[in-house]
Amino acid sequence: MLLTCPYCGPRDVSEFTYQGDGNRQRPAANSQDLQAWNEYVYDRQNPAGDHNEIWQHSGGCRSHIRVVRNTLSHVVSSAIPVRGDTHRRATERRKPGAKA
Amino acid sequence: MVERLSPLEPVYRPGSHGRFEDGVGVILSETRPDSIVQVAAWPGEEARAIAAIRKVTGLALPDGAGGGVVDGEKAAFGFAPGKFTVVDEAEGLAAALAKAIAPAVGTVTELSHGRTAIRIEGPEAEWVLAKFFAIDFALPAFPLGAARSTTHHDVFAQIQRTGGDRFDIYVFRSFARSFWKALGHAAEEVGYEVA
Ligand SMILES: [Zn+2]
Numbered sequence: 001m002l003l004t005c006p007y008c009g010p011r012d013v014s015e016f017t018y019q020g021d022g023n024r025q026r027p028a029a030n031s032q033d034l035q036a037w038n039e040y041v042y043d044r045q046n047p048a049g050d051h052n053e054i055w056q057h058s059g060g061c062r063s064h065i066r067v068v069r070n071t072l073s074h075v076v077s078s079a080i081p082v083r084g085d086t087h088r089r090a091t092e093r094r095k096p097g098a099k100a
Numbered sequence: 101m102v103e104r105l106s107p108l109e110p111v112y113r114p115g116s117h118g119r120f121e122d123g124v125g126v127i128l129s130e131t132r133p134d135s136i137v138q139v140a141a142w143p144g145e146e147a148r149a150i151a152a153i154r155k156v157t158g159l160a161l162p163d164g165a166g167g168g169v170v171d172g173e174k175a176a177f178g179f180a181p182g183k184f185t186v187v188d189e190a191e192g193l194a195a196a197l198a199k200a201i202a203p204a205v206g207t208v209t210e211l212s213h214g215r216t217a218i219r220i221e222g223p224e225a226e227w228v229l230a231k232f233f234a235i236d237f238a239l240p241a242f243p244l245g246a247a248r249s250t251t252h253h254d255v256f257a258q259i260q261r262t263g264g265d266r267f268d269i270y271v272f273r274s275f276a277r278s279f280w281k282a283l284g285h286a287a288e289e290v291g292y293e294v295a
Pocket of ligand 1: 005006060061062
């Protein structure tokens with residue numbers, strides 16, 4: 001699988017480190033909302049299709065990248081830098097069990 | 101200046117090696133620049149950092165990812181967003197850059213003793229490097245002066261094209277000897293010379 005780093009261009013997936021589900025939204029550090037923390041830590045959509053992911057080009061420029069990858073086909077339809085990303089909320093916060 | 105010891109010293113054997121009977125495919129050498137410095141600009145301060153590098157070294161970094169410039173004893177290139185490696189054969193570059201780059205613009209990190217600079221030059225340089233790194237070394241994809249950040253077996257490498265068939269590779273000092281030996285093995289089939 002190739003990932004196209006916005007800085008370095010297409011590179012082998014072995015140069016990258018998966019940094020987790022890109023739909024997660026970390027509650028504020030002082031949040032007492034246990035449900036929000038539970039969603040952040042445990043709830044995942046696990047979709048069969050397009051999935052928002054965070055990757056790091058750890059074996060290259062070390063940038064963090066927001067990737068949309070199809071879990072069925074591995075087709076990467078978008079890869080943009082996390083920093084300066086104004087469209088980062090690709091999906092609004094979901095209700096538990098909501099469809100992707 | 102205190103004489104710097106090369107990590108390659110125990111395995112650095114000048115002369116011809118491998119299958120060189122039909123010609124030397126690549127020449128390997130250690131360039132030993134006295135200054136290797138990393139400049140990292142805060143977001144939005146990249147242009148000021150580039151201007152400071154130009155003021156100190158005279159090197160005009162081109163805009164764009166992985167862009168770089170080579171000028172005799174000096175070289176500079178981008179290796180990550182807002183981050184640049186600047187090299188000078190003379191010492192004192194880190195101090196000069198630190199004076200020119202205010203803390204509000206970015207940081208200057210002296211890496212002269214932390215990196216080893218290895219040069220590979222010759223008609224088979226692209227071929228040998230292509231065995232190491234999964235990137236395109238052809239001139240149109242990797243133009244003169246440009247640089248790439250990549251890894252070989254988890255050994256991080258910054259590679260700058262400093263000539264039509266010449267590349268300078270910056271690796272961690274602690275991995276340099278192992279990388280050098282691997283490079284020698286990879287170059288055996290084309291015949292190589294250690295300068
Ligand atoms: Zn990258």
